[in-house]
């Protein structure tokens with residue numbers, strides 16, 4: 001008889017602690033009440049760039065421009081002003097980070113074209129557009145993924161979720177090789193429910209070269225972006241991307257590819273009443289359905305757990321990213337549904353201890 005296990009793992013981090021760890025990475029994981037946006041105080045069109053030039057009179061360097069836009073962002077209450085400015089300037093100069101620009105690039109006067117590009121991108125940030133959407137790309141694990149509103153921007157704590165699946169897979173392989181007569185381990189089949197930009201699915205495919213992934217999302221924009229990212233990364237051969245709204249009756253459709261070794265999901269899990277307190281960046285630009293988990297944040301979690309017994313292999317596991325309140329709630333829910341034969345096997349905290 002199969003005995004699926006459920007691992008509960010990291011949860012979306014909504015603390016300033018995270019901001020400290022993330023400085024320079026994501027402007028999105030900061031908690032925040034809906035800010036009272038008053039619009040720009042400084043108009044970047046009245047740019048005092050020339051005054052801030054520390055190269056030759058009349059010329060501006062990358063450092064000047066970063067300092068200038070940092071001030072503009074700060075004056076206008078844009079979170080992570082310095083990081084936003086650095087990301088935009090380095091992106092336009094073809095670098096990932098400001099720190100990676102060499103001293104020559106930092107001292108060379110910027111061209112008018114570069115200044116214009118920086119101005120255009122910075123104006124988007126002034127509208128509270130997340131830096132990831134402003135740049136149109138972002139890194140997740142070792143991958144650079146295209147980003148496009150309103151598809152959910154992958155958060156750094158979700159990298160922990162991917163690592164947990166990888167650890168479980170390598171544990172399984174080790175266990176098998178310890179056997180006197182190791183059996184050939186079949187290539188892992190993974191189902192991701194709610195793939196968004198494809199961050200989890202594509203990272204797993206990259207790290208597990210024998211694996212296959214079925215990536216499902218109910219939003220066409222998400223499915224299209226996952227497909228685009230899969231092609232860009234040349235991973236399209238091992239991924240099936242499905243536009244489907246997963247419900248209690250999805251088992252037959254999802255079983256088309258056979259039973260799964262892993263179901264992984266970062267589902268919408270924000271309690272509905274907390275939605276109004278999310279950052280302005282999120283509320284204005286991201287698909288709120290990607291975050292809103294209903295009254296108890298469990299709407300999609302329950303659907304996944306109810307489907308898991310029919311979709312998993314005997315030794316299969318479910319990995320979910322959840323809110324800190326959810327593990328207890330899930331345990332109670334599983335106790336109330338003993339017919340599912342699911343066991344809550346582990347709870348992992350994310351890198352900021354939540």
Ligand SMILES: C[S@@+](CC[C@H](N)C(=O)[O-])C[C@H]1O[C@@H](n2cnc3c(N)ncnc32)[C@H](O)[C@@H]1O
Pocket residue numbers: 152153154155158193194195196197198199200216217218219222244245246247266267268289290291300
């Ligand atoms: C929090 S986002 C996670 C996206 C991506 N996995 C990541 O971690 O960056 C949740 C995703 O689940 C999708 N989703 C929500 N409910 C769904 C459902 N019933 N069936 C399929 N996808 C769903 C949303 O469209 C969204 O893309």
